[in-house]
Amino acid sequence: MKALFFLVLGGVAAHAELRVVTDFEGGNAEVVTLDQEAARLRIMPALHEGRGWPCWWFFRLDGTKTGQKITLEVQGQTRPFRPGTVLAASWCQPDQAVMSQDGRTWTQTAKAERTAEKVAIYQVQAEGPSVWLAWGPPFVPATAESVMAAVKRTLGDEAERFELAKTRDGRAVNGIRIGKADAPRQVWVNARQHAWEAGGAWVGRGFVEWLASAEAKDFRSRCCVHFIPIMDVDNVTLGAGGKESLPQDHNRDWSDAPYHPEVAAAQKRLLEIQATRGLDVFLDLHNPGPSDRAPFFFGPFGFERMTGVQRDNYQRWMDLAAAHLTGPLKVEPKYRYATYVKTEEERGRMSSGWARAHGGEGTISITLETAWNTPQSTAENYRVVGAQVARALEAYLKEPRR
Template structure:
């Protein structure tokens, strides 16, 4: 009997000792879009120190996304983030600020994404605290939007709406499908329709831009009467992810070797996605109906610029006044979404002083090769704010789509 009570005593002691009872926390990154370099896991303090992962030759190493297993539900986990030390050639490592959003993004099911409390900067580290109610949690730089997410969304829209067709832009260099949504309603011929091209994620780490594209598509396919007008008068193409390979493998994409997708709009594109997009856009140009081209991005951490455009002196009328009108309409709607503000309604120019390959930037290429009435814009959605969430991003997309409708409604209807 004495031994029995002694056994019970030690059992109680062991079960009440958190170092014994708690399972070891583990970092898992063997899934689509994941990226992390683990520096240390301190089991006693339940703290994970890490950097963004990714191959620097395949883009800026600022994206991070992984799962933490072995958590005791409702316990506090500390994430300790350091900027990547990787560099390409003689370039210095990327500034840590690109990898350090004010809020970490987390999910207990990999579907619904939330913000952590604001992170705390401690020297070269950013410290986030999360307290998941489950024994496993996904954490990321921003709300992930993977190739599987894109394929599922495009397929769902195609099944739900008689006006949407789930299709494929092309196969990537690594033979991945690049999902695309094609939208139109009614009996108008294509030549009677405005041409609208929307693409996101030419830089793989900019996950927020894909959610903006989703919000755009959801509004266009909604029951709103204005959305119906747009579907009846336009032919709309939406590509949620352009750099599909780097998005799948968790690489940053921007400034990848030999250059990223948004520096590839030349006479001989390197990337299959750019080549295919160019061919589609050229078709709209040849038919005289490349009306609105939108390339969706996320900017630098503190950049308030909302649109990036060619210098005015490089364009002719009516392109300048039409572009200014579209910016006015879009900004008046989107600037009301707080707290994505402050942002600037003064576009940033992307001419010769911006980048050596400035002529090969998508929106510049479309402006220089498009129709006289073409509006071609790069839209940057702020990622480092409290409202940089899936719902916040989709709200930007919905308002952008409504601005497209409002703008095209002012244009002469095609006979």
């Protein structure tokens, strides 16, 4: 159970006490100060030892009054998340945070004011006894379950839900297959290998909702998509960041002996797909850094030196993606490369590198990084991006495998 932070300053009536609550899926906040009289709260992301970056925050503020103005200050976590390394504050300070009056519908705050002490200040207004505040629109396991249940209800026998694996903490990592398992074209899509990157899961939601639409009927008749909305279920549930968790995060765990059971299970299924039908596309959904203001795809190292069918396939995907992802979050029309990963050994432990190495000549393996630090980075617009990716995929798979 997460901590319920309860701070009261003298002279404040009991019925007016502001309380920070994080006792729910994805909840995270460590209270630094709370001035009841001024309704001024400072938090930082709580540190979960060994569970990666302390950048995600999400809480409910109880005890508010209709029309009450709240000042929220967010600072970086001051303790190291690994020996000798404190995470830069910019990772937990979006230009616009999000707020909700009901915990379901999210709107962006006004742009944060930033101080010389590296504190981001958000001004919000409550419209009732509680207000929900978060780094970005939350997408927790319960959200994933409701999305997959709705897709299954819509598609009936055209979709099959499955449990990929149980996590090390015993939680289910669930997925959904859309289309016939033995379809001639095969696609694997997963999100949230880094738990804090909630935008990737919203993109995934838009993706599968398009696949369940009437527009995608022909696509479903010839293609099979295997979709995992949340890979790092444990850290998403806890509200931990996940990235650079110990001994390694999910996207550095694609070795011959994975630490995470869900990674091992994904590898097993992907090898079966490749052996029986051939894997056409592996797509990993992420969010990038705070300074990235447009979505982009990480492509394969050595792309510029590629020749023949492989290069043609990667270039055709990039061209189609650029033609379809036209806004409100417009994709960059050229691949980027994860040059910050310095060794071949580590590149091989990334999911995209593993899928590329274990796929066939006709497999493309790509990572979509959808910008989170823009006024357009909303739940609704993430879903638009997901639908646009799905339409690009439909166009890509209309040509026979090469």
